[in-house]
Amino acid sequence: MDPSDHSSNFNSAQMATDQREGSDTLSGQTVPSASVASYQTNLSPHYNPCNVDNWSRYISQPFYMHSGLPSHYYPQIMGAESYNIGLFHQPLGASPHSYIDHQDTPFHIRAAMDSPDLGPGGEVKSEYLHDDNSDWRAFGSSSHKEELYYHPPNTLHSIPHAPPSPPSTASSYASPDSGPAPSPARTTQGLISGDPKEERNANLPYSILIYRALKSAECNKLTLQDIYRWFEENTDKAKDPNHKGWQNSIRHNLSMNAGFEAVKEDVCPGKKPINFWRLTPEAIQEGGIQSTTRYRKGSTKGTGRGSQREPTEPNEHPSKKIMMGNASNHANSRVEIYGQDYVSSELPPMGYIPQSFASNHPTVNHLVPRFSMGPVTGCTAQFPGNNSVFIEGPEMGPDYGSTYAIGQGWYAPSPVLNDRAVGSNGPADPMLDRKDQ
């Protein structure tokens, strides 16, 4: 497909066909068909992060993805991945009970996790947890350091010359590593047990399973029904169809865990907004969620079992709900998320994308902005482990140093990614920057 063909779009019938495929070729996970239906019927082209309109977002990857160098030369990409950020950033405070999703973690990270410095699930052992964040020492002093940055080329997905597949939990839009069926290549690494029990997510808490479900979805969001379906198809928790307890538990976890947030999206004006559950940027960045109990703060008065959540301020909306409009009515509109206002930006017409960036062999001036425009944000599956969001452009948001929501459910990336993408101070070749990693 000619990427400059801004007017073309996916054939909806083909999209529907694709979405009925039933098997996520990348994640190996079963498709929540309700999600398919809802996307088919409810999502406007504006919403669809994978249509041609939004392909510009997709193709607008940070420069190093287009530089022509082998992708594994870019350890910073890994640093931009949610897992790695998760490993090195613990803004909510690392704890022995913080989860780093083992299944979700690239094997090279798992190799590091297999270090005796870490617990069996990849969690940082408590002896490394100190007030000065010295839990990072578990990695910083590790002989696995290089492994943290090495990324086998064959695990990176090449940038397509055509827009990516339409969105569907069955499509390639799903996180490339979000729920990968343990492939032979991986299992032979000896880093995945291959235990069928593990493949069925047995004995994992609800919060982790929900995380996996959301991680497997495009933009890390699913409807409640989709989550139910994912549990039915990927876990053993829903074996008894007449037993509603597991659904109650799912809802309980969604409500109680700050790693999940409800998003109401008015994808079709005039119609009822769709309720999604989404991973918060913190959860995405940390590569996992933290324990639900963690957020059950409150008094220990009375029965000794306090409120399970942080008490809500009087004027604060008690729920985690976020209202989102559709793309058309959100362009340049203000949204307030996490207490700050940001202005979302319009996408440039496809023709604005320099050809070199749509080529496999671009000659890229890394430091030259490609668009005279504000930040471009989007939802992409480009990076293994990041099927969520990215941002690009010389004009960063006000909170340069942290993830922030811009709207449409898209978030700016980690500071690491920002630095590389903007190239403000760093070397053109990220490799040159590795000695201080």
Place this chain on the structure above:
DNA sequence: CTATGTAAACAAC
């Protein structure tokens, strides 16, 4: 004591 699961009350739709 923490983490988690489960049940249930309740409100909103």
Place this chain on the structure above:
DNA sequence: GTTGTTTACATAG
């Protein structure tokens, strides 16, 4: 009836 929030209690470690 479904969805989401919250409280309460039980259990395991």
